[in-house]
Amino acid sequence: MSLGSGIEVIADKNRVEKKQSYNEMVKEDFNILSTSYDRINLFMSLGTDKQFRYLAIKHLIAAREDHGDLNTWIDIGTGTGHLANELFLQKPDVYIVAMDITQGMLGFCKDRNAHVEGSMDLVLGDASRLPFRERAFDGGFSGFVGRHFTDYSKTLKEHHRIIRPLGRYSMLEMGRKATPLAPLIDVYVGQMMSMLGRLAAFIVTRGSAPFRLLEETYARFHSPKQLSKLFDGAGFKSWYKTGLMGSIVIMLGIRKPDTHKR
Numbered sequence: 609m610s611l612g613s614g615i616e617v618i619a620d621k622n623r624v625e626k627k628q629s630y631n632e633m634v635k636e637d638f639n640i641l642s643t644s645y646d647r648i649n650l651f652m653s654l655g656t657d658k659q660f661r662y663l664a665i666k667h668l669i670a671a672r673e674d675h676g677d678l679n680t681w682i683d684i685g686t687g688t689g690h691l692a693n694e695l696f697l698q699k700p701d702v703y704i705v706a707m708d709i710t711q712g713m714l715g716f717c718k719d720r721n722a723h724v725e726g727s728m729d730l731v732l733g734d735a736s737r738l739p740f741r742e743r744a745f746d747g748g749f750s751g752f753v754g755r756h757f758t759d760y761s762k763t764l765k766e767h768h769r770i771i772r773p774l775g776r777y778s779m780l781e782m783g784r785k786a787t788p789l790a791p792l793i794d795v796y797v798g799q800m801m802s803m804l805g806r807l808a809a810f811i812v813t814r815g816s817a818p819f820r821l822l823e824e825t826y827a828r829f830h831s832p833k834q835l836s837k838l839f840d841g842a843g844f845k846s847w848y849k850t851g852l853m854g855s856i857v858i859m860l861g862i863r864k865p866d867t868h869k870r
């Protein structure tokens with residue numbers, strides 16, 4: 609498309625292409641990693657991920673401000689279904705849509721066993737364009753997926769759209785502390801994590817996993833304060849808990865009540 613003075617609007621086209629190709633890379637890598645994902649996860653987190661998943665769900669359902677129903681949930685980027693499973697363990701009477709962009713990962717959700725027949729559906733979809741009507745869910749959550757949001761603010765607004773007013777939202781993700789030493793820590797942790805990730809992926813997939821994602825995604829880790837701003841901007845009232853010296857963030861949010869008449 610051309611503007612005045614013959615200026616071409618190509619930035620937007622590039623962005624779309626970059627995003628599409630990023631999602632293609634995500635699907636390709638996670639399809640290969642899916643069979644080993646749980647083991648790599650255990651290795652990388654030294655088993656701490658279980659505790660943080662437990663806490664993310666505990667804080668999410670313990671939020672006191674909302675007295676409405678908490679029946680319908682969405683696990684965005686469910687992967688092999690660990691967080692959805694944790695919600696079933698803590699609150700067995702719910703219905704969850706477990707959604708992911710990677711078919712291979714979704715295939716392993718069935719292996720989690722806390723749900724009962726009819727209480728979970730698997731949906732293939734993109735976190736930035738959710739195929740659901742407005743206010744469809746009482747709550748939503750995601751674990752270690754924010755790193756793949758190519759446009760954080762837009763994606764959080766999309767999640768806000770499908771949660772009902774006063775519904776709940778939680779995001780579990782790695783964080784980075786906003787200190788003067790942050791750039792040094794970034795280099796150290798970013799490179800260490802990439803190296804460990806590559807090593808783990810190499811070992812468990814016997815060299816077949818490309819594992820290109822960590823370096824790119826590390827740049828998208830935010831401090832809790834930055835995440836709070838993004839949550840507030842998307843329309844959530846937010847607060848957070850941190851763990852492992854700020855390297856894990858559990859963001860929590862309540863969708864603010866609508867102030868305008870529909």
Ligand SMILES: C[S@@+](CC[C@H](N)C(=O)[O-])C[C@H]1O[C@@H](n2cnc3c(N)ncnc32)[C@H](O)[C@@H]1O
Pocket residue numbers: 631634635638684685686687688689690691707708709710713733734735736750751752753756757
């Ligand atoms: C690091 S895994 C986390 C999986 C799971 N939530 C957990 O806690 O173990 C990231 C997952 O996000 C999915 N993902 C990445 N980008 C996505 C997107 N745009 N929409 C939906 N899922 C996405 C990947 O396919 C992968 O399954």
